[in-house]
Amino acid sequence: MTGHDVVFVLVGLLTAGGAVLTVTSKNLMHAALFFAVTLGGIAGVFLPLAADFLALVQIVVYVGAVAVLFMFGLMLTRAPIGREALDGQNRGLAMAVAGGLFVVLSTLVIGAFGDLPTAEVTGPRIDDLGIAIFADWVLPFEVLSMLLLAALIGAIVLARRETGESGEELTVTRIEMAQDRDPDALEREQAALTSGSGGDGEEHA
Amino acid sequence: MSPIGPLLLATFLFCAGVYGVIARRNAVLVLISVELMLNAVNINLVTFQNLLYPGDPAVTGQMFALFIIGVAAAEVGVGLAIVFNMFRNRASVDVDDADLMRW
Structure with missing residues (x-):
């Protein structure tokens, strides 16, 4: 070894x-x-x-x-x-599929490449990589840059908050996750918010 | 160095990704599992390039791995945007809940 x-x-x-x-x-x-x-x-x-x-x-x-x-x-x-909330009912199915796939794939890999001799690892030098990118692979490289631009714009369009034709923001319903939250919490939160913003104002003044 | 070790590691990572995609319910964790599978393929490509075809002047295996990394980054961006949209519309990122293909 x-x-x-x-x-x-x-x-x-x-x-x-x-x-x-x-x-x-x-x-x-x-x-x-x-x-x-x-x-x-x-x-x-x-x-x-x-x-x-x-x-x-x-x-x-x-x-x-x-x-x-x-x-x-x-x-x-x-x-x-929590595990029950994160994993679905089909954990056994997932284990069976993944385990079966692993057995099949590793059998195939060992059968196909198991008898190859151990070779010395030789990688390309970094300047060879650069020349390969900009000589042999320049078209895929440019296409990839266009893909990244399209993905950037697409992600912004998808994740942006929806606005109507007039550009006005639609009203967004507030999502309350905790059902058993105590009723005074919202008021205390608001009070903390107003006092916090007041403190900020004094600092800026 | 024998190519069998990296190939088996890649197989294992791929199968872990398959398990995650099937078993997880959170959409972000499903995306993470898909990334795991893409990375397993990258290990395979680099192994084949550097152990079996080391003299290739076009460095095809490593180039494919680089392109996969770029495409996977774009995929994560768009995928997370879709998950955010789903969370905004349904207040949940559970893939079992998103079974309604109508308005």
Whole structure:
């Protein structure tokens, strides 16, 4: 076993454990954090595979942006916490499908690639990558930039609060999540809000 | 380094993603599971590129992985926007609740 193998096994175990905890965690935020751990682990897997640039892109895009976006998504859509509320009735079905798929796929993978000799890992140099992007892959690259622009505009249009033809804001119903909230809480909240804004005004003055 | 280790890890991550997509009810967690599956495919592509076809001048495997990362980022943005819309309309992100395909 070479050093590459040792590093790969350690990081791979971390990644697999993070993935299992991501899909089974009872707590929403814990699931998102375990997802970030899994993504970081995948970036770590790229390193012994000699894909340094991809590892850095993985950290910047996934750990830096996508994981944070998911945490925003989870916090903005306040969902009940608890395994029964998070998982559906079909946990057994999911286990059967995923387990069966894993058995079939791993059998196929071992049958197809199990007898390959161990090869020295050689990755392309980063300047080769750059030349490949802007020589062989320049058309897909530009199409991808258009796709990102379209997704940006589409996400803004979808997530924006609806306005009518005149541009007036529609009235939005306030969603009250806690049914057993005590009735005085709203008044106390409002009082706190007004006193807070008063304090702000004095500061600005 | 044998290619069988990374390939089995990718298989495992993909199956964990499949489990999450079927078992989870929260739409954001379903999206997270889909991302897990996309990342598993990325590991496969990099393994094939660097262990089986290391001399390819076009670096096809890693390029595909890079493009998948970009497309997945766009997908997360649009997917979360749709989930927010669903939450605004129904006050719930439960995928079992969103079974009404009419006005």
